[in-house]
Amino acid sequence: MAQVLEFKLPDLGEGLTEAEIVRWLVNVGDVVAIDQPVVEVETAKAMVEVPCPYGGVVTARFGEEGTELPVGAPLLTVAVGGTASSGTAVSAAAGASGASGASAGDAESSEYSGNVLVGYGTAGPAARRRRVRHESAAVAGGGGRTEAKAPAPVQAPAPVPEPVDGPVPVISPLVRKLARDKGLDLREVRGSGPAGLILRADVESALAAAETTAARPVPVPAAAVPAVVAEGGERVPLRGVRGAVADKLSRSRTEIPDATCWVDADATELMAARAAMNAGGGPKISLLALLARICTHALARYPELNSTVDTAAREIVRLPSVHLGFAAQTPRGLVVPVVRDAGTRTAESLTEEFARLTESARQGTLTPGDLTGGTFTLNNYGVFGVDGSTPIINHPEAAMLGVGRIIPKPWVHEGELAVRKVVQLSLTFDHRVCDGGTAGGFLRYVADCVEHPAVLLRTL
Known part of the structure; x- marks a missing residue:
């Protein structure tokens, strides 16, 4: 019986807390080998090919190219425990793409490396990937294959955050410094990251809300209002190496x-x-x-x-x-x-x-x-x-x-x-x-x- 395991963005070392997906190296339905690179990401330090510690069939990918993910966020899920020839892993790929997955420790040693993914991941040569082809899946899916995506979160009214005791989980020291420089109490910010992790976007949203609340209309003479010479303009995100x-x-x-x-x-x-x-x-x-x-x-x-x-x-x-x-x-x-x-x-x-x-x-x-x-x-x-x-x-x-x-x-x-x-x-x-x-x-x-x-x- 195949198990669906979730592979999360690993700790890439050197204090890096996030990475941007540059290029996927596998598709949903591909068979991957243990320690095979599955995605290329860009950190603030370098481009990194991230290897997957599991061997099996890719059942889902989370995040489009250009998406920035924090360490610990889901990258993909892999069905392990079956073989492509017997069709066990293939059926798991077709029917379990939305599964949350079992822990890595539940898989057999032959199906995952168990190495700690820090820096440039696990050791060992990368195998060439091969695509699984099966007639039944083509007939059932109309000849095409859709890529599983992370379930869309249900939008609910956000409760007013309550002050918490102890350290506040923040994605990076730079975000903490931004809040400190702007006089923002992080205990009053609700994080949108995994397990309530406070992201830069959360701090910027809180600062923008505070500025809007504090703003007061001030009458200005018409002659003192500067003329608008241009509208719009290209905005280039300061992230990755440039950031x-x-x-x-x-x-x-x-x-x-x-x-x-x-x-x-x-x-x-x-x-x-x-x-x-x-x-x-x-x-x-x-x-x-x-x-x-x-x-x-x-x-x-x-x-x-x-x-x-x-x-x-x-x-x-x-x-x-x-x-x-x-x-x-x-x-x-x-x-x-x-x-x-x-x-x-x-x-x-x-x-x-x-x-x-x-x-x-x-x-x-x-x-x-x-x-x-x-x-x-x-x-x-x-x-x-x-x-x-x-x-x-x-x-x-x-x-x-x-x-x-x-x-x-x-x-x-x-x-x-x-x-x-x-x-x-x-x-x-x-x-x-x-x-x-x-x-x-x-x-x-x-x-x-x-x-x-x-x-x-x-x-x-």
Whole structure:
């Protein structure tokens, strides 16, 4: 006898609490194998293919593509316990699509993996899916197949929420902060998520209702009313990667008292050194890798900038290793992949890791671990054809080095005017972790290494 099991959106790790359905990889009626990816979702960190721990026939899918679901919400149901050849699972798929499902522990070990789905789910190779075809179902259903959907909730008058004691279930810290900043008591908000979980939409609705109630008509002279120049306009939701970037940048500007210093540097010798490295054959060394090597050596001399601030404890935490983030523009928005232990890597190793992470960023396959844990960020905005910038620090880091384009410019070299390859370097830093003297010393050391790469030989 087949059992219908419900598979819920699992915990994807790194504190992620919701995900958007990008693409379904299976249809109702498909046979799926244990640990086979069934849906592609987008979190605030990356694109994730979610594997299903059950093997059987898909009986229902919950959520259309583009729908945002909280962790723990139903994704699909699978009929397990029968085989496609005997027709047991097929009959379950046809007749039990609306079933709520048994628990995963009721299935036999051969029908579900039992692995904990955190991060990128269960282990094991994904099997190719196959579609179940059976004549009886085609005749009974008129030759077509309909996709089961979650039952529509019955709309009833919402009772007035009563204050509750203890912690209030909220979908994410950002939603809790939104309520706190707006002075909204979450105990008076009724959550629409699973088990009363308070979603962002619940908080925004409560704030809108409060504003409407508090609004009072104020007579305004006709001459003072501005003319309406446009109506409507496109609204783009701030969610997924773009929403996460917006939240992080806003938090950075709110919490970090940043300052920026910059300097022009003659990069002619650095470019010549790179050309010499690549002339001898073997893997090519990227310019970004050389700049990363310079950064890690500079951070060893000025460790104040490889730190973070514990605002609650009012302490500066200096970090022992350099995990170097670098800004990468992708079709999904700006992301900052992180190269682990960049200070211990060679130029060749850095080049390979930059290339791997950049390609993963373009393909949308970066893992949450690839995007977290950075201690310092290198931002090469020169690829956009600009000279300078005042970048926003990647919270909770303490500094970011910006690199502009390298172009021929008039430059005084050895007492004479010459055309040299010049680059503008800028450092944005958290003024809590150091003063201008330290920041200036760091930037000057970076500029000296760019102008005279042999300076690095003193620290090798």
